[in-house]
Amino acid sequence: MAKKYISIENLKFLLNEVFNIEEVLESPYYAETDTEAVNMILDAAVDISDRHLFPFYTEIDRADHTFEDGKVTIHPEIIKYIKAMGEAGFIGGSFSFEHGGQQLPQMVTAASGAIMSAANNGVVMFTGLTAGSAHLIASFGSKELKEKYTGKMLSSEWQGTMALTEPQAGSSLSDIVSSATPTDQGHYKLKGQKIFISSGDYEGTENVVHLMLARIDGAPLGTKGISLFVVPKLREDENGNLIDNDVTTAGVYHKMGQKSTPAVHYIAGDNDNCHGWLVGEPNKGLSYMFQMMNEARLGVGLMGAAIASAAYYASLEYANERPQGRKISEQSAKDKPQTFIINHADVKRMLLFQKSVVEGGLSLIFECSRYADLEMTTEDETARKRYKGLLDLLTPVAKTFPAEYGIKSVSEGMQCLGGFGYTTDFPLEQHYRDIRITSIYEGTTGIQSLDLLARKIMGTGGKSLMLLAEEVKKVTDEASTYDDLKKYVTALQEKLQDLQKVTQQLGGMAMQGKMELALADATLYMEFFSLIVISWQWLKQATVAKKAMVTGNPEGEKLKFYESKIHTMRYFFSYELPKTLGLMTRLMDKDDTLTVEVEKELIV
Template sequence: MAAQYIDFETLKYFLYDLHGLEDVLEQERFVDHDKESLDLFLESVKEFSDRELFPYFKEMDEKPAYHKDGAVHVHEQVGVMMKKGGEMGLISGTFDYDDGGLQLPMMVYTASAFIQDAANNHLPGYVGLTLGSAELIIHFANEELKSTYVPKMLSGDWGGTMCLTEPQAGSSLSDVVTKATPTDEGYYKISGQKIFISGGDHQYADNFVHLVLARIEGAPAGTKGISLFVVPKKRPDGSGGLTPNDVTTVADFQKLGQRGYCTTHLGFGDTDDCRGWLVGEAHQGLKYMFLMMNGARIAVGRGAAAIATAAYHASLQYAKERPQGRKLTSAGKKDLDQGQTLIINHPDVRRMLLLQKTISEGSLSLVLLASKYYDLKETVKDPKEKEKYSLLLELIIPMVKTYPSDMGAHAVSNGLQVLGGYGFCTDFILQQYYRDIRIFPIYEGTTGIQSLDLLGRKLIMENGKALEYLTAEVMQTIQNASNYDELRPYAGKLGEKLQLAQKVITFLTGFAQKGDFERFLADATPFMEFLSTITMSWLWLDIGTHAKKTLVTGQKTYSEDFYESKIHAMKFYFKYELPKVNGLAEILTDEESLTITGEKEIFH
């Protein structure tokens, strides 16, 4: 039997029926693709994941990446991932034909990467980071750099990384001190250190192309003075060979989870012979990097959604097989004459499983929607439509990265609880999913940073225009749901929460209007949870409405139970999750401030 770590039917239902991939395929860029060919692609990715990813998931945790003699050693499946990733278009998929790509929609790439992430989240990052760094070179570097580095990266022969973080800087990129000194020979001498570099070194790539943020001597202070450089581990020697480029692998971090996905500490220029080539214009490095960040943040949300999904299926399988206890009789007592019942029959276990289902499937819907906005903003011709999808994407991106990560970890925790004591033991896989997902609220800007971005930038950008677009989308779903008696009460509840959101936003933006920005942003993280929960309720109402419409019209692709299960999950989310926004609203509109630094020291 094929490995059960995702529900392929739900993935295809969300991709085609719910989010309308075929609307995206109507765009000129994707004219060569159709549903049948893309189905074949996704099925080949699933078959590859079943064979080469999922069987090695536990083993990669038990035999983690390690540093020895100046190099990082990783599991042999990393070599398979790089080679097959190149052959199957898992690195180049979304790129232009002219750049060696397949011009796949981001929606399809996201779906394919979701399958891989769910099968084994330790492996897709190696090709994902190579894709991201190649994308930066394609978009912003000159033709010489593109022709020198990109083909070998897209084939999987060379790896790629993005080097932002430094030991003293963390998330504060304005404090980057890695130095770039110009020479007369067209390159810069690079010196400094970078930490937490995912996929930064291993034995299964002939070379690594590091995209490094550094400061040219004399550059302005802060983020305005940061430039982007191509810094290979080995540089071309001019005669078809490669020579060492004074890039040192200092260490590999030993981690709580994702132990098979190496995370390196790199040194540049220890012997003053590290050469880097400027990408684009000087002092524009952070701007270039952040233009790619939407894709990176979709990828983090996607990865977290995938782990939560795999954990759900593992705990669901256990609950269907594990007998324990007995069902209560009508008298409220256990009938000891009856045999033990499977734990999936206990209401509290069902509650935990439904929580996992609604968080994981809702998160998948969210990342696919973001991918659709990404595709349409890039391809639609109408300026008004382009603006709409661009602003919608900008607004939801912090939630796309954060909700699957934070709530995914909560979902996996509930999955572990379903197994009870066994969930805490290494004999069962839930404890590994629990450890693996914990990094996702930290990747690509922590929850706190994403929350500041959502409240402090995205919500108020262009005088709240993005929020107007999102509100219109939600209202359309409420209107559609109101056509069905069964769904009308849920549409009403979501409408009430929209009004509550307006009240909360008005309260908080009042501080910004008075210039009290610290108070405005002090509770950005509770606000993230507040708005994300409302957004997810919208997505679940949309899922429920689509499922109900399908049942009413009888135009079913899947079984009746499939659609009924989606409606049931929607109702669960509205009962158990949506009401939490009332408490969050109370927190957010409380006048008292308890977290801003004052005259008295409160920590002793």
């Protein structure tokens, strides 16, 4: 078993040197938190990970979960972890003091989340979902709902879920049919089925609180007729006792990976006795849910980077310890001992690829978290809009790049181990199974790509792209002051121009009403866009490293850390950024109606 799953040094580099957490902490909102407190939180995350998460990663996977006699049973260590999280106050880390939280910056909860997710991604889902659903209630619920639910959720006594997906609708939320009938007693009567509800039921929690999307009788068709309800598994009767609320678990899906987290299929109101309480106003459910979904999208991106991190360190450890073969230049020296496989160019490439994905992805997620923090704390309305615009633009990318490239990254990690990587003797095969869900959770890559191109780019008339260009310019300006970074500055500037060209062409198609065609290759656009964005993040990190080397005279491990950052940036620009060329060729190919107009009968 690998010993390391994430680099704390890297997280601190991102927090302190790249994204300047001190600047964020200067806001009066964070007056109670200083950098020392941040370090203590990271220590606490490591402590929980090392005690409750990492040691049980494989064991919990093998145990899976069971569903018998209507009861879902999960591994007992998960229950212990959930309790520990509630006790440590981690679940409401970023909640305001008013809502019972610790009022921490998102950047800090991203860092602690990365640690725990790298240690055991599936188990972390339980508390992540409770946090997200409690945050919905805290943000939009009535005083009564807040009082009844958030406390119990933040203390981890009650499990929260997000209950969106229905069997007949899937990603198409506008086709949700679960219904809510008003009563004169303050609650609604809910009826409907939900599937894939992660941690949606299990023995060992006192209650499960579903944040459930449904239509109030007579509501408009489509997304504008969807409301949000709190639907607990057990509700309080007049005497405050918890009684059955007619939410029945019909089954659990068994999955290829993330087996720790049961994906529940539940039926509400089969006996016409399921009570739900409206959150906020009627028909605004989806806009509320989007708050949670946006947080969750960053969470899924973080999960992707974190799993890839664990796989990276597992394969790095193996590569440093496994002797096999000889260097090309020493092939004929049969009597020499074998070299460690890390000395083979192809293995170095696979390791650098992983490092570039993990640390590039984490950097983007920290960037987004910083925008979220600044958006909330700035008092300048123009600045606030700018941060919001950037966060909106980059959220689908910060979800998708660590998912899609994380999947490839773990695969390269497995490949470093050869046949051993495919066996259950090493954790790579589990990382490989686990991470595959990240390109599906919270909107598939196809959905994220449409969000990016249609809503975030075209929907803002290209303004968001201008905001991004300004952010990139800050980095290229700084990087240009170092001679050996200039080559990469030029490369990034050129790619940014390419991005504008491609975007203009697609925008032009859309203006001509050819919307179907303009969006047909949105998924390719996402990859194209992501590679440029991650190059920006790498140049940013390399510039900080360069500056530290020039001004600080670091030595030993510290020097190697910075050199490795610059080296990995070079890798990304040399091996990954050129992939934009092929993508651009396809995206600029006006003529083609390959995937739009082809009849389905031609796909046989």
